[in-house]
Amino acid sequence: MRRPIIAGNWKMNKTPAEAEELVKALVPLVVDAEAEVVVCPPFVCLDAVGKVIKGTNIKLGAQNVHFEKSGAFTGEISADMLLAMGVEYVIIGHSERRQYFGETDCTVNKRARAALAAGLKPIICVGESLAERENGITDELVGMQTKLALKEIEAEQLEQLVIAYEPIWAIGTGKTATAQEANATIGAIRRAIAQVYGEEAAQKVRIQYGGSMNPKNASELMAQSEIDGGLIGGASLKAEDFSKVVKY
Template sequence: MNKTLTEAGGLINELKSKIAGDSVDVVFCVPAVNLATAVELLKDSKIAVGAQNMHFEESGAYTGEISAKMLTDIGVEYVIIGHSERREYFGETDISVNKKVLKAIEHSLIPIICVGETLVQRQQGITIDLVRMQTKIAMQNVSAEQAKKVVIAYEPIWAIGTGMTATSLQAQEVCLAIRKVIAEIYDEETAETLRVQYGGSVNAGNAAELFAMPDIDGGLVGGASLKAEFVDIVNYEK
């Protein structure tokens, strides 16, 4: 929940002029009130636009919610589903995440599914078990062909906005576990095609090391995406 319409427009214009988008896929996931403007400002670029949330019903008496059809109608291509803050503050569950994933896919939106553990859960040694469960439930009734277009983002809750970052090996371990469970549900080809990202205090200083890991396909960037530093994360190989 950052940036007014004017502020968002300024940041988008600043960033898009410095991001070619040729070698990597870049998506700006902005607050709902800024979506239409973001789509318009980015229409001549290779940068896509994503929403931060959506409802799992087609329409109806769900005041304050946004449907998948509303998003696609204005040109939104991606939607974040099950972010830890949605789970923690707004009561999202693994079941509601799955419903949203299915509705997003039905409308050809690409879901960015968030999974991850709290610090207590990591200390209890249940990170892999928890993330496997979250992934399995999120992907229920998703076909192999549909799964290949999905993005799954591992975001350790203890590393979001805290300045703490999972080490590259910790992040790789969990992202590999996600890929393995996808292979179990579907097959190796699907597991290799589906994108697995890391999110949790990603910044220009740690991006190259994180993204060098074999099972980390990119980043779900939070606070650093609100600054010009985001360009350095996108261009980490240069």
């Protein structure tokens, strides 16, 4: 049985003081949550958020990690640095990273392998554009993205990672895939994993939906057989909204 996982991606929002205020409000609202709860604030807020959620059921996540341990990589952050901050999960390959910062399937794979080697749990993002969906290549595309992201990752490591399906056309637009569409695409991702690692291993991988999940649609999405959680953007910036998604 795959335990649901709801992760909040705060993106480039909240100062440390604002972040502290948000998680202080969130902690009592999700204390009895059955799902695993993760918050992914900006790097500068990790310390403040980590102190508030220490000893609670909320896990700390980051929004990116570099594949090298250290060196001349201005603006990047290493797995060891994140671990030292108490980070457990890290988002890798978000569509905004791919769109604005040149992230590729190759660098996503390198980051994911580095994260796993260090003991971090990657949340690996895959997804298609509106044009790709309209051309009928969604399943093929997300399947290939998934296989490339998992290249050289061992079967026994699969339970330490999460895949997030985020239809690019549904991020920050208010549009959302229907629950049935999301479930079908996540099923295609799971089949792609099974082609490489076998059905038994694929059934253990948690796959989130990451396209504008909110308090209004979370229940229907989470009722789908293949959907194991959500990677939440806008709705994670308000404690009450996020808690409603967590408790779908």
